[in-house]
Amino acid sequence: MPRLLVVEAGAQPPISNDPVEDWIRPPVSRDDLAARVAVLQNRFDSNGVPAIDSTGTLSFGQHSVTVSPTQTELLRLLVDRFGDVVHRTEFERCFALQTLVLNRNSLDLHIMRLRRRLQPIGLSIRTVWGRGYMLENAVPAEPVAMSSASGI
Numbered sequence: 001m002p003r004l005l006v007v008e009a010g011a012q013p014p015i016s017n018d019p020v021e022d023w024i025r026p027p028v029s030r031d032d033l034a035a036r037v038a039v040l041q042n043r044f045d046s047n048g049v050p051a052i053d054s055t056g057t058l059s060f061g062q063h064s065v066t067v068s069p070t071q072t073e074l075l076r077l078l079v080d081r082f083g084d085v086v087h088r089t090e091f092e093r094c095f096a097l098q099t100l101v102l103n104r105n106s107l108d109l110h111i112m113r114l115r116r117r118l119q120p121i122g123l124s125i126r127t128v129w130g131r132g133y134m135l136e137n138a139v140p141a142e143p144v145a146m147s148s149a150s151g152i
Helices: 030-047 069-080 089-096 104-121
Strands: 003-006 019-022 057-060 062-065 085-087 123-127 132-137
Touching: 003 030, 019 030, 030 123, 062 104, 069 089, 069 104, 069 132, 085 089, 089 104, 089 132, 104 123
Parallel strands: 003 019
Antiparallel strands: 057 062, 085 132, 123 132
16 A cells, blocks of 8 residues: 655654655645655556455456456466466466366467456556466556756
């Protein structure tokens, strides 16, 4: 959860490595406060990790989408390994324990359908050729711009 700490005048500001935590000293204008909150929310949304519940609702940032039971099982593997490759054999093993048979074509079809469902909430499934699939943030985090005043 993003946090904006209000630090009293004269008090030491906190030192934090958390990208979704910042601090501000009063008095602060409404515009400055709104801008600080927006920046924290953007960091939170881009650094967040998706979560899927037992009903098949995938949440990411402030957005969510509901998927089928089969897609829920596929997404569990992808969410658990968010940002890492999930090999095709892992999907096959997962479904081997159930009555559903998952072959190469049916896996590709499910992934194609999932890609369409995930696009509006800012997630994508990338094919890692010869290995499997990777769930990732569809919008990469913006690089921090260097200030021209720094002399670099």
